[in-house]
Amino acid sequence: MFKLSEIKELMKLMDQTSLHELEIENEGSHLLIRKPGKTESVIVAPAAQHTFTPVVSAPAPFAPAAAAGGPAAAADQAASGEEDAGLHKIVSPMVGTFYAAPSPGAAPFVTRGSKVSDKTTVCIIEAMKLMNQIEAEVNGEIVDILVENGQLVEYGQPLFLVKPH
Amino acid sequence: MKEQIIRIMEQHRGSFVSGEELSRRLDVSRTAVWKHIAALREDGYEFEAVPKRGYRLVQVPERLRPERIRELLRTTTLGHTLHVYDTLDSTQTKAHELVAQGAQEGTLVIADRQTAGRGRMGRVWHSPPGAGIYMSLILKPRIPLQFTPQLTLLAAVALCRAIVRIARVPVGIKWPNDLLIGGKKICGILLESSAEDERLRYIVAGMGIGVNLLPDDYPPELRSIATSLAIEAGHRFEREVLIAAVLEEFEALYKLYDEQGFGPIRSLWEANSASLNRPVRVRTAQGELEGIAESLDDSGGLNVRLADGTMTKIFSGEVELR
Numbered sequence: 001m002f003k004l005s006e007i008k009e010l011m012k013l014m015d016q017t018s019l020h021e022l023e024i025e026n027e028g029s030h031l032l033i034r035k036p037g038k039t040e041s042v043i044v045a046p047a048a049q050h051t052f053t054p055v056v057s058a059p060a061p062f063a064p065a066a067a068a069g070g071p072a073a074a075a076d077q078a079a080s081g082e083e084d085a086g087l088h089k090i091v092s093p094m095v096g097t098f099y100a101a102p103s104p105g106a107a108p109f110v111t112r113g114s115k116v117s118d119k120t121t122v123c124i125i126e127a128m129k130l131m132n133q134i135e136a137e138v139n140g141e142i143v144d145i146l147v148e149n150g151q152l153v154e155y156g157q158p159l160f161l162v163k164p165h
Numbered sequence: 166m167k168e169q170i171i172r173i174m175e176q177h178r179g180s181f182v183s184g185e186e187l188s189r190r191l192d193v194s195r196t197a198v199w200k201h202i203a204a205l206r207e208d209g210y211e212f213e214a215v216p217k218r219g220y221r222l223v224q225v226p227e228r229l230r231p232e233r234i235r236e237l238l239r240t241t242t243l244g245h246t247l248h249v250y251d252t253l254d255s256t257q258t259k260a261h262e263l264v265a266q267g268a269q270e271g272t273l274v275i276a277d278r279q280t281a282g283r284g285r286m287g288r289v290w291h292s293p294p295g296a297g298i299y300m301s302l303i304l305k306p307r308i309p310l311q312f313t314p315q316l317t318l319l320a321a322v323a324l325c326r327a328i329v330r331i332a333r334v335p336v337g338i339k340w341p342n343d344l345l346i347g348g349k350k351i352c353g354i355l356l357e358s359s360a361e362d363e364r365l366r367y368i369v370a371g372m373g374i375g376v377n378l379l380p381d382d383y384p385p386e387l388r389s390i391a392t393s394l395a396i397e398a399g400h401r402f403e404r405e406v407l408i409a410a411v412l413e414e415f416e417a418l419y420k421l422y423d424e425q426g427f428g429p430i431r432s433l434w435e436a437n438s439a440s441l442n443r444p445v446r447v448r449t450a451q452g453e454l455e456g457i458a459e460s461l462d463d464s465g466g467l468n469v470r471l472a473d474g475t476m477t478k479i480f481s482g483e484v485e486l487r
Contacts (some may be wrong), residue, residue, distance in 0.1 A: 103287020
């Protein structure tokens with residue numbers, strides 16, 4: 001069985017190449033990844049049924065490795081976002097509440113114009129009382145903050161725009 | 166200085182030592198002696214003070230014994246690497262530091278006392294010395310990031326089962342992870358994770374349990390909302406026994422989760438829930454709503470039936486039982 005993280009890694013790598021299709025067989029597992037365009041596109045349908053109901057459904061090609069039954073993973077929407085004038089989008093990795101600061105009244109982790117490194121914490125996403133620190137992933141400068149403190153964010157929703165250095 | 170005072174007091178266990186003698190032997194002022202005694206009281210030492218006679222050491226704080234935890238431990242991974250401290254600002258902070266230094270899955274940090282015990286969003290966790298369990302467990306599960314909130318529910322089930330097994334008190338879980346006895350909080354859980362590139366790096370699961378705290382150990386504002394196992398059961402508990410039980414339950418559920426996913430954890434959570442099939446009020450960042458908490462969603466969210474009959478899912482919010 002392929003791990004979801006491995007599959008996502010492969011997809012990211014594919015995005016950086018001109019490869020359109022990748023097929024791997026390994027110990028009885030079979031994985032086929034095809035880039036959108038040529039054939040049917042892969043994945044992601046955030047079904048917005050209700051404001052409080054951010055469900056992300058993941059259809060067929062691959063079953064999530066662990067934790068069956070959760071809102072299954074989804075592919076990167078990154079492919080479409082790359083035209084954004086070379087800006088890097090930091091997206092929410094989960095459904096939850098966006099917190100700009102470590103505690104109420106404290107200074108926000110970052111503001112517009114903040115210089116960040118890949119290890120800089122930019123925000124916390126809270127879901128079910130799990131406080132998840134999100135790191136910037138790139139070196140650069142925060143040029144825009146797309147959500148408000150305390151806002152409910154969806155899986156894959158862009159949070160920050162970073163101009164990479 | 167505090168150590169010297171304790172040494173002198175231990176030598177005179179049962180009898181009084183005058184403030185004057187202490188100040189002479191330590192070569193400090195009487196005021197300094199008084200300040201150190203006050204600080205020691207903060208640390209959990211109890212002194213009897215009688216004018217003209219001085220101080221008498223009545224009780225030394227109960228210390229956690231790492232060797233006792235090891236002796237009781239029945240796990241294969243969790244808690245095998247053990248860091249026990251007398252005093253920490255926060256076991257969470259220490260655990261994050263240890264991860265940066267390469268700490269592995271299952272590493273456990275425990276303190277007898279926290280000077281800045283943390284709750285969520287900068288809240289304080291009241292952590293007097295020797296009476297509670299303040300610990301943080303480092304986990305590095307190989308699960309997709311969006312599933313990680315499920316582990317806060319898993320932690321709640323693990324603590325609930327351990328407490329019921331050892332203390333035989335009726336504990337219920339309020340969504341997502343508050344443990345209540347008779348509506349009062351017995352236990353705090355704080356999970357903090359770190360992610361990069363949409364990958365989970367690690368989780369620190371902080372757990373605080375009020376074990377042997379007595380009503381006087383709580384500041385007035387907490388007395389009506391917090392309780393301890395000693396208060397509820399009417400007697401004290403060996404903290405090491407509880408720590409070992411929590412780790413054992415945690416590991417069993419963690420394995421189950423790894424093998425079978427969230428399904429079985431969800432069933433156990435529902436079985437121990439204090440918030441299902443009850444009217445609730447939920448405060449979220451988007452506003453308040455009221456309804457009946459019906460079940461757990463596949464991902465761990467709370468399904469709430471609103472007055473108009475529609476169902477909504479809560480992923481983030483404060484649930485109040487009505």
